Amino acid sequence: MTNRSSESLLIGSGALVADHGSIDAFAETIAHLGRQANLQRLVAPVLARVCGRLAADMAVLYVWDAASGALAPRAWVGIEDWIADLRIRRDVGLVGTVASTRSGQIVNGYRASSLALPEELSHLQVEAALAEPLLHDDRFEGVLWVARTATGAVFAEAEQATVQGLAGPFAIAVGKIRLVMELEQELQENQEAESVLARRNRQLESVRDLGAELVREIDPKTLLHSIVERVAELLDAGGCALYLMEEHQDLIARDAQGGLSDRYLVRLRVGEGLVGQAAQDGRGHLDNDHHRVANLPAGVIHRSNLGCVMVEPLVFRTRVLGVLEVGRDGADHPFSEDDQRLLSLGAAQAALALEYANVCADLTQATEQLTVLHEDGMRLERLRTLGELSAGIVFGLNQSLTTVIMQAEQLGMQSRDPQVRESIRILSQEASNGAGIVRRLRMLLCDRRNQDLEPCNLQQLVLEAIAVTSPQWRDNAQLCAREIRVESDIPDTLSAVFGHPEDIRMVITRMILFSVGNIVARVGLVTISARHEAEIGGDDGAGSVLVTIRDNGMGISEYTREKLFDVTIPDPVRGDSKMGLGIVREMVEGMGGRILGVNSVPDTGNVYSLRLKASEVPLRPDVPKRAAEHVPGRRVLIVDDHPDVLESTANLLRAIGHEVQTANSGQAALDLLKQTTVDIVITDLGMPGMLGWELARSVKASWPTPVVLLTGWGDEMVHSNHNNIEFVDAVLHKPPQVKELKQIIADLTAPAHA
Numbered sequence: 001m002t003n004r005s006s007e008s009l010l011i012g013s014g015a016l017v018a019d020h021g022s023i024d025a026f027a028e029t030i031a032h033l034g035r036q037a038n039l040q041r042l043v044a045p046v047l048a049r050v051c052g053r054l055a056a057d058m059a060v061l062y063v064w065d066a067a068s069g070a071l072a073p074r075a076w077v078g079i080e081d082w083i084a085d086l087r088i089r090r091d092v093g094l095v096g097t098v099a100s101t102r103s104g105q106i107v108n109g110y111r112a113s114s115l116a117l118p119e120e121l122s123h124l125q126v127e128a129a130l131a132e133p134l135l136h137d138d139r140f141e142g143v144l145w146v147a148r149t150a151t152g153a154v155f156a157e158a159e160q161a162t163v164q165g166l167a168g169p170f171a172i173a174v175g176k177i178r179l180v181m182e183l184e185q186e187l188q189e190n191q192e193a194e195s196v197l198a199r200r201n202r203q204l205e206s207v208r209d210l211g212a213e214l215v216r217e218i219d220p221k222t223l224l225h226s227i228v229e230r231v232a233e234l235l236d237a238g239g240c241a242l243y244l245m246e247e248h249q250d251l252i253a254r255d256a257q258g259g260l261s262d263r264y265l266v267r268l269r270v271g272e273g274l275v276g277q278a279a280q281d282g283r284g285h286l287d288n289d290h291h292r293v294a295n296l297p298a299g300v301i302h303r304s305n306l307g308c309v310m311v312e313p314l315v316f317r318t319r320v321l322g323v324l325e326v327g328r329d330g331a332d333h334p335f336s337e338d339d340q341r342l343l344s345l346g347a348a349q350a351a352l353a354l355e356y357a358n359v360c361a362d363l364t365q366a367t368e369q370l371t372v373l374h375e376d377g378m379r380l381e382r383l384r385t386l387g388e389l390s391a392g393i394v395f396g397l398n399q400s401l402t403t404v405i406m407q408a409e410q411l412g413m414q415s416r417d418p419q420v421r422e423s424i425r426i427l428s429q430e431a432s433n434g435a436g437i438v439r440r441l442r443m444l445l446c447d448r449r450n451q452d453l454e455p456c457n458l459q460q461l462v463l464e465a466i467a468v469t470s471p472q473w474r475d476n477a478q479l480c481a482r483e484i485r486v487e488s489d490i491p492d493t494l495s496a497v498f499g500h501p502e503d504i505r506m507v508i509t510r511m512i513l514f515s516v517g518n519i520v521a522r523v524g525l526v527t528i529s530a531r532h533e534a535e536i537g538g539d540d541g542a543g544s545v546l547v548t549i550r551d552n553g554m555g556i557s558e559y560t561r562e563k564l565f566d567v568t569i570p571d572p573v574r575g576d577s578k579m580g581l582g583i584v585r586e587m588v589e590g591m592g593g594r595i596l597g598v599n600s601v602p603d604t605g606n607v608y609s610l611r612l613k614a615s616e617v618p619l620r621p622d623v624p625k626r627a628a629e630h631v632p633g634r635r636v637l638i639v640d641d642h643p644d645v646l647e648s649t650a651n652l653l654r655a656i657g658h659e660v661q662t663a664n665s666g667q668a669a670l671d672l673l674k675q676t677t678v679d680i681v682i683t684d685l686g687m688p689g690m691l692g693w694e695l696a697r698s699v700k701a702s703w704p705t706p707v708v709l710l711t712g713w714g715d716e717m718v719h720s721n722h723n724n725i726e727f728v729d730a731v732l733h734k735p736p737q738v739k740e741l742k743q744i745i746a747d748l749t750a751p752a753h754a
Contacts, residue, residue, distance in 0.1 A: 043075035057149045063142040093117040094131050095143045104132035108154040127153040132163045134171035141174045223357045227350045237326040244322040274311045275323045284312040288334040310335050312343045314351035402735035403644040413655050455496035455615035462488045462528050465508035473516040482522050489529040496615040497545050499591035511549045518553030526551045542616035548609050555602035565595045631746045632657025639669045639683035666690025679749040685711035696727040706748040
């Protein structure tokens with residue numbers, strides 16, 4: 001560019017800007033001037049012409065910089081570039097004085113003048129200088145400084161007048177160029193703002209899309225990966241990790257992205273490091289120099305050597321679900337507060353999606369459990385129906401066994417043939433064994449919901465459970481050429497436990513069957529043991545009883561051990577569920593006990609532990625049974641609606657010397673009692689028209705005759721009739737033994753009438 005063209009551009013640039021009057025027009029003007037041209041490049045040729053006209057050696061155009069409050073050189077000739085860093089405040093040196101007084105000055109003998117600056121003296125050989133303020137419409141734009149270096153050189157007033165004449169156009173040009181520069185700066189700022197706004201809009205759209213995408217994903221594992229992937233992409237991060245809050249205030253890194261391998265996945269406590277701090281106070285944190293902190297618990301990002309770290313808690317309502325951690329290489333790309341706000345928005349979307357996924361997972365699991373419970377309910381309903389049918393079958397079987405045993409006893413007493421008597425004894429013994437099985441079945445079928453807890457003999461209940469289950473595990477093992485043993489190792493001196501006998505028996509039964517089912521060895525062993533724990537128990541000071549069931553079965557996985565005593569055990573591989581031992585937990589906890597868990601060693605065996613409350617009330621000691629006392633000649637009334645049982649019992653009592661009368665209903669018995677006197681009434685419990693309870697009440701209301709209740713329903717039926725038990729002198733269970741009948745009659749009757 002020539003000097004003349006530079007000067008014309010200098011003078012005309014303002015007019016050009018004014019003509020366009022808009023940002024777009026200004027952009028075209030800047031393009032016309034050339035964006036690479038700065039004030040130095042534009043004005044230096046003009047200053048050179050000024051120096052030539054004045055025979056000067058150097059010239060500087062100082063422009064007022066309001067931001068720094070000083071004059072800064074913007075164009076110069078005859079001086080090296082060191083001057084670019086010079087800043088002159090008002091009232092300092094010749095330039096500062098002219099700026100302050102707004103009037104030009106000539107200083108001849110410049111090096112000796114107090115207005116010469118130290119920088120000028122050290123770099124320049126100035127002999128004379130003059131300076132003129134650049135004023136336009138009373139606006140101070142700067143100072144034009146001109147100097148000569150020849151020895152003895154001076155400036156005259158005529159030369160000052162020439163500079164004064166140039167100061168006005170320079171002021172106008174500088175003002176216009178300042179305007180150009182300000183407009184260019186404003187344009188650049190607007191463009192940067194528009195760029196930032198567009199980027200933020202894209203980011204907000206990404207956050208919105210992130211929320212929509214995450215909410216559609218209901219698989220928690222897939223969701224975690226999607227969160228870290230999208231958040232890293234959203235913030236242009238070098239790595240991202242997601243921690244989830246777990247029990248015991250632990251934060252577990254569950255997923256990571258951006259080249260962060262599983263070896264970086266770590267566990268942190270709440271309050272440790274930036275991650276733990278975010279979980280503790282529920283606020284995000286930013287650190288662009290993360291490596292400067294010594295002994296800081298290292299999270300995933302810290303371990304990856306990314307120096308810039310941001311963390312943001314995942315908060316749903318007031319509950320912290322986890323923490324997001326993102327990182328960058330801080331050398332050229334640190335995080336900003338805008339990045340932190342963006343991460344906060346993303347974390348809010350992620351927290352909502354994560355909670356939604358967790359709820360969906362819980363609902364899915366609950367639905368599966370409801371399905372299983374529904375199926376269990378159907379099975380339980382079928383079992384209840386079967387139980388009701390079985391109760392009737394058991395009762396009928398008991399009646400038949402009563403008849404068989406009574407007849408066998410009678411035949412045994414009548415026969416004189418030893419071989420026949422031995423056959424009858426064997427028949428009677430087997431019938432009695434069958435009656436024992438019936439009693440155990442009746443105990444399993446009984447309903448204890450309305451019964452209070454009571455002291456129980458654990459040793460006896462364990463032996464009964466072993467006896468009840470033995471046909472299943474013993475016979476099944478024999479079919480497979482295997483041997484299974486179930487043994488009790490419970491001492492006779494063990495304290496009684498507090499509970500329902502039926503529930504304890506059922507708990508032991510279920511645990512035996514479960515343990516046996518886990519045994520694959522050819523010879524299997526299940527051992528049930530118990531010991532008293534005096535130091536562990538309730539407020540009554542009775543302590544507790546620790547029960548352990550040990551087997552040599554195959555080991556149980558940790559996952560199954562954790563869920564074994566739930567209602568169902570979901571199978572994560574097959575996607576279905578199997579029944580757990582939830583009924584055992586329910587029964588044990590219902591009696592004030594506790595399931596302690598399972599210890600398992602692969603290929604060695606399992607130990608199941610539970611704790612029951614010990615009873616401070618001791619068991620009633622067994623009273624040694626005395627020999628049955630036989631007192632013949634008693635007048636006995638037998639009442640039973642079952643003809644075979646009625647006749648069998650009557651014939652047996654007649655055979656041992658008693659006078660027996662019979663009645664097939666309660667009303668018939670009352671009618672007979674009005675006509676004759678008896679020493680004792682033995683009545684069945686369940687009869688049509690009038691129950692045994694009602695008959696006993698009516699007998700006691702009119703006669704002092706003792707009443708014995710003979711029942712095939714079991715103790716539960718007797719215990720449930722608290723209001724009627726006072727009218728009964730004794731209870732016998734079908735089928736009764738001859739010695740029991742003899743003893744009861746002897747104990748309850750007076751000597752026979754003459």
